[in-house]
Amino acid sequence: MALKIYNSYTRQKEEFVSITPGLAGMYVCGPTVSGESHLGHARPYITFDLLYRYLTHLGYKVRYVRNITDAGHFEEEGREAEDKVSKKALLEKLEPMELVQKYTNLYHWAMKQFNCVDPTIEPTATGHIVEQIGMIEKIIEAGYAYEVNGSVYFDVKKYAAGHDYGKLSGRVIDDLLETTRELEGQEEKRDRADFALWKSAAPEHIMRWKSPWGEGFPGWHIECSAMATKYLGPQFDIHGGGMDLLFPHHESEIAQSTICNHESPVRYWMHNNMITINGKKMGKSYNNVIKLTEMFSGDHPLLTQAFSPMTVRFFILQSHYRSPLDFSSSSLEASEKALKRLWEAHGILQKMNITEGIEAADAELESKTIKLINEFDEFMDDDLSTAKVLANMFELAPVINSMKDGLIAMNALSSNTMVMMQRYFRVYLEDIFGLKDEQNNNDGKLNEVMNLLIDMRKQAKARKDFATSDKIRNQLAAIGINLKDEKGGEMSWAME
């Protein structure tokens, strides 16, 4: 089996073949650090973290570039240029870079909470002004851009004449040229479909750089092209981002890079679908965002409780990344319970001592188990079908739990299968899905205290002193620790 991924460019699943065997280059559109990340942002970061982890698991050495957009852009092309970052900075009375730093830190914190692996390179737009200017100059030299009043625009019409502008996003160039939408201040551009490579900065702009065309700031799309080219080369394997970036952002990236580097920049375009609330995309424009800090604290009118980062991560993994995913507090609650059950089964499985050389006593269960486990790889190779892998795990969880409770004999499955199941659960849940234990019970002293309490409760139960045994259990429950009686008189515990 080989990994197949859905390529937005060709609109079909394709076998992934990297340009250089053994190496993979991927670029993911990172955040604009002019505000706090919300739940919607979590999806691409977790989706492409999953991809990065899986490619690594498959043996690729991956260069994972995820940018930070810290240079502000005009709010809306054609209207009065207004730098997002500097606008907010005025409101908050902060230096632009102070604001950028604040939200960058917050973003990094959120990524850590989600257990996302750091990208191998995390370039900033402001750190690559020189490269962006260089690229713009090349485009002008090639005759595909023109300068007006200190701003530079990409000539879409000319590009479209010889290239397939619009292929990625399914746009028809004539429609773009004939937009019914009425936009003001288009007079600088030769054509309304043209987009800015460089914008002249109005005097009040705080963020500004010198360029051959005067002081200004880079256009929205050029940073990704410049940084991707610099770190991944003129053509690289995978470019990821949210579906809402298909047009115009990624379409424009292709155009710019193609003119500069004389080849299409990306082999596989991957796009995650949106997270919605009541069917509507979560986004700034809709005023329906739930910030990640609010998710984790529960401090939001739409939330009935706080949801941990791993619950959110699991929630996202339970659906396919190209399907829309509708948020509601109750579906998060369902994910929380499901994850808890699965994670406990995982813990039980890992603690099992496997006796070597056991032959399977239950041939039917043995073959079913092997099939379910083998499908993990198959499903992941099929465009990262995490939901199906999890479904198989949930089919195996009762088997694991039943073995622990003695409802299924320990020798029902062969040693080889047990070892394989242990390995696959660990590799998939922890290494590939990036889930981790959120209970802070690593404290050895807490464990010893709990062992003491369990011992006391066992003794109380043995002499039928239920008042004492219930007191221990109930008071622990009150502080969020659940004691569970097990078959055979043993007890285990778990934090809420």
Place this chain on the structure above:
RNA sequence: GGUCCUGUGGCCGAGUGGCUAGGCUCAGCUCUGCAAAAGCUGCUACAGCGGUUCGAAUCCGCUCGGGACCUCCA
């Protein structure tokens, strides 16, 4: 208005034409001093109407509903 996507059981969600994903909820049962946890059982759905086919949730057409992009957006 243009382009594209989508409509699955109480809820969330997988679904490559035939073998009825999975999770959560709910009901019953088992285990248990009680509870929790765990296990077992039950709940057979694919917006509507046509068509193709031996056979369609899956393909085609129409109708209705929802959404995305076309403007900053993950």
